[in-house]
Amino acid sequence: MSIFTVGEVLPSKxxxxxxxxxxxxxxxxxxxxxxHQDEDFAKSVGLENVIAHGMYTMGLVGQYVSSMAGSSSKVxxxxxxxxxxxxxxxxxxxxxxxxxxxxxxxxxxxxxxITATCNEVKVLGMAKAVILL
Amino acid sequence: xxxxxxVGRTFAGATRTTITAESIAAFALALxxxxxxxxxxxxAITISLEQSQSVLVDSGLDWSRVVHGxxxxxxxxxxxxxxxxxxxxxxxxxxxxxxxxxITVRSDLIExxxxxxxxxxxxxxxx
Numbered sequence: 001m002s003i004f005t006v007g008e009v010l011p012s013k014x015x016x017x018x019x020x021x022x023x024x025x026x027x028x029x030x031x032x033x034x035x036h037q038d039e040d041f042a043k044s045v046g047l048e049n050v051i052a053h054g055m056y057t058m059g060l061v062g063q064y065v066s067s068m069a070g071s072s073s074k075v076x077x078x079x080x081x082x083x084x085x086x087x088x089x090x091x092x093x094x095x096x097x098x099x100x101x102x103x104x105x106x107x108x109x110x111x112x113x114i115t116a117t118c119n120e121v122k123v124l125g126m127a128k129a130v131i132l133l
Numbered sequence: 134x135x136x137x138x139x140v141g142r143t144f145a146g147a148t149r150t151t152i153t154a155e156s157i158a159a160f161a162l163a164l165x166x167x168x169x170x171x172x173x174x175x176x177a178i179t180i181s182l183e184q185s186q187s188v189l190v191d192s193g194l195d196w197s198r199v200v201h202g203x204x205x206x207x208x209x210x211x212x213x214x215x216x217x218x219x220x221x222x223x224x225x226x227x228x229x230x231x232x233x234x235x236i237t238v239r240s241d242l243i244e245x246x247x248x249x250x251x252x253x254x255x256x257x258x259x260x
């Protein structure tokens with residue numbers, strides 16, 4: 001028996017993104033692109049402010065999926081489109097709100113459709129995951 | 134512009150990356166993941182993106198113009214510390230839209246001859 005039902009909306013979780021967390025992610029991932037850390041540089045290439053790494057946002061959503069699945073070892077498929085950059089002004093905690101709906105169940109897996117928003121704006125499109133039951 | 138002849142070509146990784154417990158733990162901690170000994174689902178990007186970058190830069194693309202369009206992972210075997218990974222990158226498609234060049238690269242992270250994770254990155258090179 002699955003612990004999920006089709007159509008079920010899973011509990012939402014909130015993640016904080018700030019300048020310090022971007023540096024931590026940059027160091028952990030190796031992606032040191034200055035648009036994620038240096039406000040002057042970000043503005044010089046036409047961005048409104050420093051933006052979060054798309055893969056950082058997706059990684060936090062991956063943490064959500066892992067927590068819903070019970071373990072990261074149960075995540076088999078994970079995809080997303082980067083539709084809106086997450087702006088991270090200095091001194092601000094940006095809240096990433098993540099939730100998901102169970103759209104399909106088989107004997108082995110659940111398919112999730114995921115919503116990720118900052119300030120009520122969707123930052124990922126077509127975010128989906130397949131988790132082992 | 135990417136040479137269209139490169140679409141469909143696979144670039145075998147020349148070196149192997151040994152995954153360390155420290156690199157998994159640092160990545161997991163950065164994402165707030167309590168299981169710091171297990172590679173998070175997006176960990177493969179730490180290996181695949183660098184490989185894609187070197188293939189595309191060697192093919193003449195300007196990495197400073199790149200934006201990540203979308204990303205997909207298929208995880209067949211969870212990455213763990215001690216694995217020696219060869220990363221092969223295949224340019225699956227390339228098209229131009231509104232002057233932007235949109236390229237999808239599939240990276241296969243191979244361990245002991247078997248694909249552990251496939252990672253598809255769609256990269257947009259802005260005009």
